[in-house]
Amino acid sequence: MKEKLKNLIELQRVESETATIKSKLNSVAHTLEGLDASVFDSVKELQEIQIRLDELQKQYRRHESDILMNQSRVKKSREKLGYVKNNKEYQSILKEIEDMQLKNSLVEDEMLSFLEQIETIEQSIDTKKSEIEKIKDQVDIEKKTIQQDMIQNQQRLARLESDADKISRQVEPELLRKYKLVKDQTRGIAIAAVNNAVCQGCHLNIPSQMYDKLQRSETLTMCPHCQRIIYWAEII
Numbered sequence: 001m002k003e004k005l006k007n008l009i010e011l012q013r014v015e016s017e018t019a020t021i022k023s024k025l026n027s028v029a030h031t032l033e034g035l036d037a038s039v040f041d042s043v044k045e046l047q048e049i050q051i052r053l054d055e056l057q058k059q060y061r062r063h064e065s066d067i068l069m070n071q072s073r074v075k076k077s078r079e080k081l082g083y084v085k086n087n088k089e090y091q092s093i094l095k096e097i098e099d100m101q102l103k104n105s106l107v108e109d110e111m112l113s114f115l116e117q118i119e120t121i122e123q124s125i126d127t128k129k130s131e132i133e134k135i136k137d138q139v140d141i142e143k144k145t146i147q148q149d150m151i152q153n154q155q156r157l158a159r160l161e162s163d164a165d166k167i168s169r170q171v172e173p174e175l176l177r178k179y180k181l182v183k184d185q186t187r188g189i190a191i192a193a194v195n196n197a198v199c200q201g202c203h204l205n206i207p208s209q210m211y212d213k214l215q216r217s218e219t220l221t222m223c224p225h226c227q228r229i230i231y232w233a234e235i236i
């Protein structure tokens with residue numbers, strides 16, 4: 001029975017490592033998605049800043065053309081002054097010119113404020129761009145490491161699966177069936193050592209009348225509490 005138990009213990013070790021590696025491999029796609037998302041988010045932020053910059057630049061150009069238009073109207077009005085004979089009309093054209101000049105100086109003030117905002121946004125675009133480059137470099141390094149790990153894990157998985165096959169073939173079918181049944185019922189750990197009279201599967205004490213049976217290891221013994229296959233740690 002000792003040899004049979006040793007096979008089961010080894011099978012359990014191989015199967016538990018297989019499960020660990022499979023869960024690592026399953027998380028790879030998720031990790032890669034997370035890395036891509038960090039780049040995507042930064043690029044999106046950059047695009048939003050650029051949209052804001054475009055909008056400001058458009059407003060700036062609109063103001064610029066408003067000023068040009070006003071200046072040509074001022075020029076025309078000034079020309080008109082030369083032909084006007086009536087004082088009332090003369091005063092009204094002067095007022096018109098004054099209003100247009102006042103309007104222009106207000107628009108110019110606004111343009112200055114736009115220029116300041118444009119400068120600030122251009123600086124934040126530069127900062128964002130270098131931040132994205134750094135993130136991309138970091139992501140590339142992390143992706144390479146993940147891919148190398150993945151290849152190693154896939155190779156390890158293939159070896160473990162073939163080991164599990166080999167060991168399973170050495171175990172009697174009836175014992176293997178029993179092991180699998182317990183494994184399903186106990187969510188993974190089917191065979192547990194008894195250390196200092198304590199089952200390592202459920203951490204409860206094994207009744208003393210079972211010590212002798214366990215130490216002789218002639219028959220398959222189950223823990224009376226958790227129903228796992230148990231063995232006396234010192235003899236295996």
Ligand SMILES: [Zn+2]
Nearest residue numbers: 199202223226
């Ligand atoms: Zn137990």
